Amino acid sequence: MIAVGTALRAFAHPTHLPGRHMSLFLHYLSMPYLLQGIELTLQVTALGLVGGLILGLILAAMQLSRFWLLAAIARGYTVIFRGTPLILQMVFAYDALPHIGIKLPAVLAAGLALACNEAPFIAEMLRSGVLGVDRGQLLAGQALGMTPAILMRRIIAPQAIRTMIPAFGNEAVSALKNSSLASVIAVQELTLRSTQLASSTFDFFSIFFASGLLYLVLTGAISVIQLALEWLLDLDRTTKQRKLADYLPWRRVDLATKLELAAKTSPAIEAAPPEPAELKETPPLALSIEDRARRAATIARNNIAVEVKHLRKAYDGNKVLDGLDLTVRIGEVIALLGPSGSGKSTLLRCINHLENWDSGEIRVGGRKLGFDEAGRKLTPRAIANERANVGVGMVFQQFNLFGHLTAKENVAGPLRWVHGMGRFEAERRAAELLDRVGLSHRADALPRHLSGGQQQRVAIARALAPNPSVLLLDEPTSALDPELVGEVLEVIRRLAIDDGLTMIISTHQIRFADEVADRVAFLNGGVILEQGPAHEVLTNPRHPLTARFLSVMEAERPKDAVA
Amino acid sequence: MQTRLFTGARRAWLAALGAIIAATLLAPVDASAATPAGCAALKEKYPDWKGKTLVNAINPHTPGYESIDPKDPSKYVGFDIDLGEAIGDCLGFKLTYKAVTFAALLTTLASGQADIVISDIYATKERAKAADFITYSKVFDGVLVAKGNPKGINGINLSLCGAAAAENTGYVEVPLIQDLAPKCKEAGKPEPTIQLYDNNANCIQAILAGRADTYINDVNTVDQAVKAYPDKLEKAIAVTIPYSVGIAVPKDKPKFRDAVMAALIEVQKEGIHQELLKKWQLDPANFKEPDILTAD
Numbered sequence: 001m002i003a004v005g006t007a008l009r010a011f012a013h014p015t016h017l018p019g020r021h022m023s024l025f026l027h028y029l030s031m032p033y034l035l036q037g038i039e040l041t042l043q044v045t046a047l048g049l050v051g052g053l054i055l056g057l058i059l060a061a062m063q064l065s066r067f068w069l070l071a072a073i074a075r076g077y078t079v080i081f082r083g084t085p086l087i088l089q090m091v092f093a094y095d096a097l098p099h100i101g102i103k104l105p106a107v108l109a110a111g112l113a114l115a116c117n118e119a120p121f122i123a124e125m126l127r128s129g130v131l132g133v134d135r136g137q138l139l140a141g142q143a144l145g146m147t148p149a150i151l152m153r154r155i156i157a158p159q160a161i162r163t164m165i166p167a168f169g170n171e172a173v174s175a176l177k178n179s180s181l182a183s184v185i186a187v188q189e190l191t192l193r194s195t196q197l198a199s200s201t202f203d204f205f206s207i208f209f210a211s212g213l214l215y216l217v218l219t220g221a222i223s224v225i226q227l228a229l230e231w232l233l234d235l236d237r238t239t240k241q242r243k244l245a246d247y248l249p250w251r252r253v254d255l256a257t258k259l260e261l262a263a264k265t266s267p268a269i270e271a272a273p274p275e276p277a278e279l280k281e282t283p284p285l286a287l288s289i290e291d292r293a294r295r296a297a298t299i300a301r302n303n304i305a306v307e308v309k310h311l312r313k314a315y316d317g318n319k320v321l322d323g324l325d326l327t328v329r330i331g332e333v334i335a336l337l338g339p340s341g342s343g344k345s346t347l348l349r350c351i352n353h354l355e356n357w358d359s360g361e362i363r364v365g366g367r368k369l370g371f372d373e374a375g376r377k378l379t380p381r382a383i384a385n386e387r388a389n390v391g392v393g394m395v396f397q398q399f400n401l402f403g404h405l406t407a408k409e410n411v412a413g414p415l416r417w418v419h420g421m422g423r424f425e426a427e428r429r430a431a432e433l434l435d436r437v438g439l440s441h442r443a444d445a446l447p448r449h450l451s452g453g454q455q456q457r458v459a460i461a462r463a464l465a466p467n468p469s470v471l472l473l474d475e476p477t478s479a480l481d482p483e484l485v486g487e488v489l490e491v492i493r494r495l496a497i498d499d500g501l502t503m504i505i506s507t508h509q510i511r512f513a514d515e516v517a518d519r520v521a522f523l524n525g526g527v528i529l530e531q532g533p534a535h536e537v538l539t540n541p542r543h544p545l546t547a548r549f550l551s552v553m554e555a556e557r558p559k560d561a562v563a
Numbered sequence: 564m565q566t567r568l569f570t571g572a573r574r575a576w577l578a579a580l581g582a583i584i585a586a587t588l589l590a591p592v593d594a595s596a597a598t599p600a601g602c603a604a605l606k607e608k609y610p611d612w613k614g615k616t617l618v619n620a621i622n623p624h625t626p627g628y629e630s631i632d633p634k635d636p637s638k639y640v641g642f643d644i645d646l647g648e649a650i651g652d653c654l655g656f657k658l659t660y661k662a663v664t665f666a667a668l669l670t671t672l673a674s675g676q677a678d679i680v681i682s683d684i685y686a687t688k689e690r691a692k693a694a695d696f697i698t699y700s701k702v703f704d705g706v707l708v709a710k711g712n713p714k715g716i717n718g719i720n721l722s723l724c725g726a727a728a729a730e731n732t733g734y735v736e737v738p739l740i741q742d743l744a745p746k747c748k749e750a751g752k753p754e755p756t757i758q759l760y761d762n763n764a765n766c767i768q769a770i771l772a773g774r775a776d777t778y779i780n781d782v783n784t785v786d787q788a789v790k791a792y793p794d795k796l797e798k799a800i801a802v803t804i805p806y807s808v809g810i811a812v813p814k815d816k817p818k819f820r821d822a823v824m825a826a827l828i829e830v831q832k833e834g835i836h837q838e839l840l841k842k843w844q845l846d847p848a849n850f851k852e853p854d855i856l857t858a859d
Contacts, residue, residue, distance in 0.1 A: 033636035091667070095674040103675060106661070186620070186661040186671065193636070196662060199624035199764040201633045202791035 024206035029213060033197065037190035038214060040107060044179040044189060047111025049172055052118025059123035064130065078120040087181050089113040094185035110182035118175055125167045129160030140400035143352050144414040144462070145388025147381045154417055159404050162233050169226030173219045190214060235404060235446055292518075296533065299518060302330040304366070305470050305502045306351060311360035313346060313526075320346045321357065322526035328470070328504060333496045335513035335534065336506040338523035339549060344506035347523070348472045351504065352392045353383055364390045365469055388418050393468030397475040399455040401447040407434060407458045408443040411465050419466055433461035437491050453484030457491055464495075471495070473505040485509070492516065510553050514538050522546045599833040602653040602826065609822035613655035619647055620677035622665040624762035627783045627843050628683040642843040646699070647681040647810075649835050653826035664761050666733035669693040672811055679812055679823070683781060685735045686809030686856045695817070696809030696856040697824045699836070700849045704736065705785030706799040707770060707778040714776045718802050719743070724752035729766040729775035732759045735806060736779045763788075771795055783845055807851055820855065827853045 028034060062074035081089070093109040093116075104112060133156050141151045183192035194211040198204045231237060306328040313321040321343050328334055336344045349355040351362055353369050362369045367390060370378060378386060401410050411430035415421040421429070434440050437457035447455055456476060463471060476492065477485040489512050495501045496516050507513055513520055514534055521531035522543065530543040541547040606613055621629045621639065629641040639660050651658050658679075663671050668684055671677045672694055686696035708716050716722045719739050724747035730737050737757060744754040758775050760766050767788045769775035778785070782801050789796050810827070812820045830836055831852065840847050 031636070033631075091670075094676065095667075095670045098674040098676060106676070184664055184667060186663045186667075186676075188662065192662060195762055195764060196623050196631045197633070197636055199762055200626050200630035200636075202764070202767075202788070204764060204768055 021206055024203055025209055028197070028203070028207050028210035031197075031210075034190060034193055034211060034214065037188060037193035037211075038218065040182075040187055040189040041176070041179050041191075041218070043107055044110045044114060044182050044187060045172075045176045047108070048114025048118050048175045048179065051111060051115025052122050052171075052175070055115055055119035056122030056126055059119055060126035060130070063123065063127055074123070078123065081116050082120040086113065086117045086178055087184060089117055090181055090185050106182070106185050106187045110179070110185055110187050114175060114178060114182075117178070118171065121171060122168075125164050125171070126160070129164040130156055132163055133159045134400070134403065136396060136398050136400035137402055139354060140394075140396060140402070140459075140462075141414075142354055142384065143387065143392075143394040143396075144466075145384055145418045146414065147384040149381075150384075150417050154413065155402055162235075162404070165226060165229050165233065169222060172222045172226075176218055176222065177215070292533075292535070296518060299329050299332045302332070304328070305330045305332070305364070306504070307361075307363040308347070308351065309361045309363075311347070311350060311357055311362065313350065313355070313357040319526050321350070321360075323360070324523075324527055326521065326528060328502060330469075330502055331500045332519065333501075333503045333505065333517045335517035335520045336504065336523055337508075337510070337513065337520055337546075337549065338529075342523040343526040344523055345474050348394070348474050348504060348506060351470070352394050352472055353387060354394075364392055388466070391466065391469040393463035393466070393471045395456070395459050395463050395471065395473040395476050397478050399447070399452070399459045399479070401450075401455055401459055401462070403447055406444050406446055407439060407450065407454075410447070410458055411462045414462065415465050429465055430461070433465055434458070436464075437461045438487075451484060452480045453487045456480065456488045460488075460491055460495075464501075470502045470504065473503060473507075475506050475508065477507070477509060489516075508553065510538060510550065522549065524549075598652050599829040599835070601829040601832065605653060605822065605825055605829065606655050609654060609818070609825070611818070612822065615656045617651070617656050617658055617678040618661050618676070619658045619682075620661045620663055620668050620671040620680045621682040622668055622762065623660070623662050623682075624665075624764060625683050625781065625784050626787045627845065628781070629681075642839050642845055643681045643683055645839050645842070646830070646836065647679070649830045649839070650810075650823060650826045653829050654822055665731045668733075669811060672813060675813075678819075679810065681810050683808055684811060685804070685806040686811075687735055687806055688856075688858065690811075691856050691858040693814075694811035695814050695820045696811055697820065697827060698807035698809040698854045698856055699827060699851055700808035701851050702804045702806045702808060703782040703846070703849070704779050704802050704804050705782035706802065707767070707780070707785045707788055707796060708776065708799045709770055709773075710795050710797050712797060712799050716777050716799050718800055719779065721747060721750055721752065723747075723755045723777070724750065725755065726776040727756045727758060727774065729758045729760060729769040729778045731763065731766060731780070732761065734780065735804065739804070740779070767792075767796070807854070807856075808849075809856060814857075824853050824855060 059074045059077060062070040065071055090110055090113040093104065093113040094106060097104065097109070137155055137159075138151060141155045146154070179189060180191035182189055183195070186192075190211055194207050198207045201207070304327055306326070308324060308326040311321045311324045312319070320341075324343065324347060326334075326347070336347065338344055346355065350357050351364065353362075356370070369386065369390070370383070372378060372382065401407075402413070405413055408427065408430045411433055412423075412426040415426040415429060416423060431440065431443065434443050437460055439454060439457055439461070442450060442454060442458075447458070450458065460476075473492065477488050480488065489509065492503070492505070493512075493516050496503060505513075505517070517534040519531060520534045520537045521528045522537065522541075522545075523529065524545055530537060530541065530546045537546070538550065541550055621643070623629045623631055623639055623641075625641070627641055629639055629643045632638040632640045639662075644660075647658055661671065661677050665682075665684075668680050668682055669690060670693070672680050680694070684690070685702055686698050690696070704719075706716055706718060708714065714722070714726050716726060719736070721743070723740060723743055728736075728740050730740070737759070740755055740757055747754050758769055760769065763780065763784055766775070766778040766780070770778055771792065777799070778788075779802075782798075785798050789798050810823060812823060827836075831850075837847060837850060840849060
């Protein structure tokens, strides 16, 4: 009765004493009627966000799909629902749908309208998150035989979600505020309850300050959840040097902390260039003429590993490959030389079926690529499986390590996901390979904390992990600082000579080609202009274009820091 | 009869106190009040709604007619609420409430999201295109102005020229004020402007904030506002408006309309209607015997 009496006096005698306003404010702040309104506010918000996420996923998938009709429908939906006010959509869901027999309860109608409205925004976030993942990593994943589904789940989604969390936080806050529009369709949420209360008591300001504060508490909670998620998913958190405190709003050292962190966790970069602990000493590798002859004779008796016949490919009418033929035998190392645009990279990508070709045939280990036994073209998924089975490994110019995975996981992950290897076995294999490229001590480092040379060595380990029958290397040292080239070439050299691995390397390192390759092929205009034993072609080119190319490269030689 | 229009207004804050005490004390009385004798026959004649729960769409921003109970905000209280429940008692149905903006009352009814609208809505020919009406009350409007009536507004007339009027979206007063524009022009005065809001509270705030000069609405609403802000607001005058207040029912349910009308007649015969006017401090002159208003 006392509370009633207070309310009555307030009702009858509005005064302007701050004390009274404060006590009214506190009274409304703790009023169960308003607090229950929060429940409905949250229900509508949750329906809007969850529904929006589901619809958004569908929309984003449609927009990214190979089928133009799906993309067009998704685009049309986006135009309509992003282009009309939410309040109209609410009224539509509530008052128009019953005319076609769909009579949803008010909360569901509001949730539906909010979900339909959120979907295009969430879809755009998803789409930009997916497109924001480095294309090189996708290529590397494909080269490792990942199907589109595995690629999405293991490579794209984990990285995209990290970048999307701030945007999701914004979207959640805006959905929460937008849920107040449900008041127009009789949902008894916080805003509607506040206005009704204001109408019956005339305590306009006390009520609206109270409900404003309640909204702030809710949106504040969303911000806290967002920051906690950012912290949980921060890759640097695992280094234990990242504190939750770094996320507090008054911290303004974010970027600096990160740089400092990168420096702290990558001691290898500033270490002296030769890393004695990393690569075990081996005798200098200069094969004598006799050794070379013996090697050539052995290889000549081996089976064919890769056979390329009359390969043709054009981009928009520009011929990139113009009836190219190439045969590579098991154990053979071939260096592809030639100016940029001569078709080297395209040839390598075709051999791994990362690209389609217009005509011609590629056989790896006797198996014809791109077609099933009945001669039909393969789907993207079947091509991925084919890649995994045929066993072609690939190393890229830009390394293309998976940015969210440690060095060890870069190697072990694909073994589990593509080849179905057990966790223990995959980790053992990864450890073994990292040891082989001299990086056991960096197994738990993230790619961005590794030097370029170290990254490329991890990439080589990753490509070797499934025991490929052929390794393709696409200008493996071109993106490296000169002082880091040596360590990578050393690894490749050992693969060739110690392991007898079949390799096709496109390179500009003439001297390296001379030392390591059995054969050199000089490409120009999409065909092989000249090929033969490495030393012979490089020292005594027959074709004038080869000679000119070699002399230009010779002139630029001082730039090569290859020892 | 029209001379006793503003008795409620003179009782100052006691009226509010009275209203709430009345609400508390009279409730049990109402409950014990026997259902009108004729209702048993009506339940037999119109059995379709017996035992049902119907949805009443209201715009609960009009204290005295319909608003939430400040003491128990989960309840709606007011004259319209009680009258609706008396009609429900008579026909054997219960009511639940759906709070919507004033402009959405009839669309909510038309879309089937509500079964009936008893919310101080004026029955006009225009509105009868969207719903059928059973009229039950005469309309008296009050002209709410700032204390001292600085603009000298004295009705829906040329005194409004150049003034800013706050109104609710969809209110009948809106076209009445708009119609003044050419007359003001003729008299060489500036036209009145209209600010459209969503509920009474916002209209009243518009005057308190100095954004609007007047708010013309049902006289009881105006009285309540003056009671709440006696230092800042006053009622300039009361005017009659050529409409009646009506209960809106769906156009495609003539049987329901007839049942509600028959029940209302029984409720009035028992004197319940007049009792409720007294209970809510409304002018007994509001009382009106029911008529049906349809579009044709």
